[in-house]
Amino acid sequence: MAAQDELKRQAAEKAVEYVQENEYLGIGTGSTVRFFIEALAQSRKRIKGAVSTSAQTSAALKSFGIPEVTLNEVNGLPLYIDGADEINHLLQMIKGGGGALLNEKIVASAAEKFICIADESKYTSRLGHVPVPVEVMPNARSLVARRLLKFGGEPELRLGFTTDNGNQILDVANLNISEPIKLEDAINGIPGVVENGLFTHHPADLLLLGCQSGVQVLTARV
Numbered sequence: 358m359a360a361q362d363e364l365k366r367q368a369a370e371k372a373v374e375y376v377q378e379n380e381y382l383g384i385g386t387g388s389t390v391r392f393f394i395e396a397l398a399q400s401r402k403r404i405k406g407a408v409s410t411s412a413q414t415s416a417a418l419k420s421f422g423i424p425e426v427t428l429n430e431v432n433g434l435p436l437y438i439d440g441a442d443e444i445n446h447l448l449q450m451i452k453g454g455g456g457a458l459l460n461e462k463i464v465a466s467a468a469e470k471f472i473c474i475a476d477e478s479k480y481t482s483r484l485g486h487v488p489v490p491v492e493v494m495p496n497a498r499s500l501v502a503r504r505l506l507k508f509g510g511e512p513e514l515r516l517g518f519t520t521d522n523g524n525q526i527l528d529v530a531n532l533n534i535s536e537p538i539k540l541e542d543a544i545n546g547i548p549g550v551v552e553n554g555l556f557t558h559h560p561a562d563l564l565l566l567g568c569q570s571g572v573q574v575l576t577a578r579v
């Protein structure tokens with residue numbers, strides 16, 4: 358039986374097949390993405406460059422000799438590749454385990470196609486087994502936490518962590534995510550919230566899921 362990391366690696370390596378020649382692409386953050394960057398390095402001369410979503414990803418791009426460009430330097434992106442903490446049959450996701458959700462959502466929204474790479478443990482019939490990360494302005498942390506309690510969630514400050522944008526993260530467990538789009542909007546409506554880790558307006562277009570039986574290529578099942 359392949360270990361979780363091996364399944365992440367298989368999904369990540371498959372994603373290289375979707376990278377278009379002589380184009381830019383957006384790249385997310387996390388351990389699965391790290392495997393993707395490693396695999397992409399072998400064909401780095403085929404691409405123009407990558408838009409990163411975090412300091413961690415920028416460091417990995419640099420170490421593998423992949424040129425980085427900023428989002429402001431490109432006219433949109435044909436492709437965005439990223440992992441997820443959870444993904445459902447509609448390819449809606451919870452992201453932000455690595456704390457890069459804001460930049461991930463921005464870059465994902467600039468891309469024509471979002472390919473999610475994940476191991477099979479991330480695929481779920483209903484979102485909500487993992488907490489939803491909420492990026493907050495530090496001065497509004499307690500206010501936002503109280504509002505999230507009213508939503509029925511249990512917010513917990515991610516201790517000792519600051520995002521690349523200088524904000525903090527509240528990880529919110531036990532939210533009722535029966536209506537993910539409404540919840541994403543409602544959380545973002547709380548003053549002081551910068552962004553949250555529900556990706557429902559920008560679901561993935563394709564999921565490359567590393568499974569014991571091989572990599573499955575999945576689209577949304579309505």
Ligand SMILES: O=C(CO)[C@H](O)[C@H](O)COP(=O)(O)O
Pocket residue numbers: 385386387388389390439440441442451452453454455456457458461
């Ligand atoms: O959203 C993310 C980072 O903000 C990651 O994509 C998510 O946490 C999955 O990480 P990993 O590939 O390490 O399991």
